[in-house]
Amino acid sequence: MDAPVLDYLRKYNFKKVQLVNDSATGLRGVIAIHSTALGPATGGLRMWTYENEQAAILDALRLARGMTYKYAAAGLDLGGGKAVIIGDPAKDKSEALLRAMGRFIDQLGGEYITGEDVGTTLDDMEVIFSETDHVVTLPVHCGGAGDISPATALGTIEAMRACAERVWGSPDLSGRSVALQGLGVVGSKALGLLAEAGAKVVVTDIDPAKVQWAKDTYGVEAVAPDAIYACDVDIFAPYALGGIINDDTLAQFKVKVVAGAANNMLAEERHGDELERRGIVYAVDYVANSGGTIYDTDRLRKGGFQPERAMAKVREIYARTHEVFAIAERDGIPCYQAADRLAEARIAALTAVKLLG
Numbered sequence: 001m002d003a004p005v006l007d008y009l010r011k012y013n014f015k016k017v018q019l020v021n022d023s024a025t026g027l028r029g030v031i032a033i034h035s036t037a038l039g040p041a042t043g044g045l046r047m048w049t050y051e052n053e054q055a056a057i058l059d060a061l062r063l064a065r066g067m068t069y070k071y072a073a074a075g076l077d078l079g080g081g082k083a084v085i086i087g088d089p090a091k092d093k094s095e096a097l098l099r100a101m102g103r104f105i106d107q108l109g110g111e112y113i114t115g116e117d118v119g120t121t122l123d124d125m126e127v128i129f130s131e132t133d134h135v136v137t138l139p140v141h142c143g144g145a146g147d148i149s150p151a152t153a154l155g156t157i158e159a160m161r162a163c164a165e166r167v168w169g170s171p172d173l174s175g176r177s178v179a180l181q182g183l184g185v186v187g188s189k190a191l192g193l194l195a196e197a198g199a200k201v202v203v204t205d206i207d208p209a210k211v212q213w214a215k216d217t218y219g220v221e222a223v224a225p226d227a228i229y230a231c232d233v234d235i236f237a238p239y240a241l242g243g244i245i246n247d248d249t250l251a252q253f254k255v256k257v258v259a260g261a262a263n264n265m266l267a268e269e270r271h272g273d274e275l276e277r278r279g280i281v282y283a284v285d286y287v288a289n290s291g292g293t294i295y296d297t298d299r300l301r302k303g304g305f306q307p308e309r310a311m312a313k314v315r316e317i318y319a320r321t322h323e324v325f326a327i328a329e330r331d332g333i334p335c336y337q338a339a340d341r342l343a344e345a346r347i348a349a350l351t352a353v354k355l356l357g
């Protein structure tokens, strides 16, 4: 029998997937719960126009599994989940539809906790919060952490410092040259931190206004979007697109380090092997960019949201990146595999403790 979804569930040991439908509001969606081994399955709610329902389900599953690894590697007591609404956020989103989704999430009794993702906003989360307590990403006035991008940016710079230490023997970024791609909410803050650290940054963005802002604010040099990969610099820092480590960009790189915030940086796993072969040190994307989620989910920890505690945990990304290097060296594997091993080892260790009582 051809059963791609069920095969995927079996292959990656999924706990549960729920399809949701609410005919009155037009809601059609998926809630995927990969693992609750470390805690409630947590992950954002995506709204997207999928080609077909199978694509929507598989996307939810893939993303949920990614969250299991992200939280486990970040040292958080959360499992992996993700929800998807099929539809165009610009046309199909309504208060009634979001509230219907909120009621489905509520029925899971806390097994799944939702948050913002592509196609949903903090305002949407506030709407869902009126139906269920199981929402983590919330505006400050609802008890949430608000803007998480400064924490994401800080985490990526901590990861970059760990990479610098591995390559040059010192985490100090002063005098290091960095090619930064993408001056959005995270990239612009990372640029500020790099300038503060004394790095020499060359930037690019497809939005000329953002490039002008960077030049005016930090006096940095800028290049055309296509020219960023071939810059003769120490570090490539991607803050824009996924799949940015690919055959084309690898052929142009002169850098010794890749570290930034972009999700799913490797176009294919073999590109992670290729980075290794070329001696380029890679700060694994989901470890490096976990600062925002660490900050965001602090409100689920004992005592509720404590910004200083949250930022201290974000800074641990420096040590965690070194842990990934150590596993890679010990096991003779590339960093992207070592990060998965770090996450799996933590789940196995804590699950064993739980089983033993």
Ligand code: NAD
Binding pocket: 148, 149, 152, 181, 182, 183, 184, 185, 186, 187, 204, 205, 206, 207, 210, 225, 239, 240, 241, 242, 261, 262, 263, 289, 290, 292
């Ligand atoms: P954003 O949309 O605010 O910024 C992206 C920027 O990249 C924009 O300024 C855009 O103009 C630019 N860009 C797009 N295509 C480009 C190209 N070809 N060349 C140069 N610039 C280009 O997004 P963001 O929230 O800053 O996130 C950046 C990356 O980090 C994304 O991959 C995102 O998934 C990831 N990430 C973000 C967070 C967060 O806290 N926001 C957390 C984890 C991961």
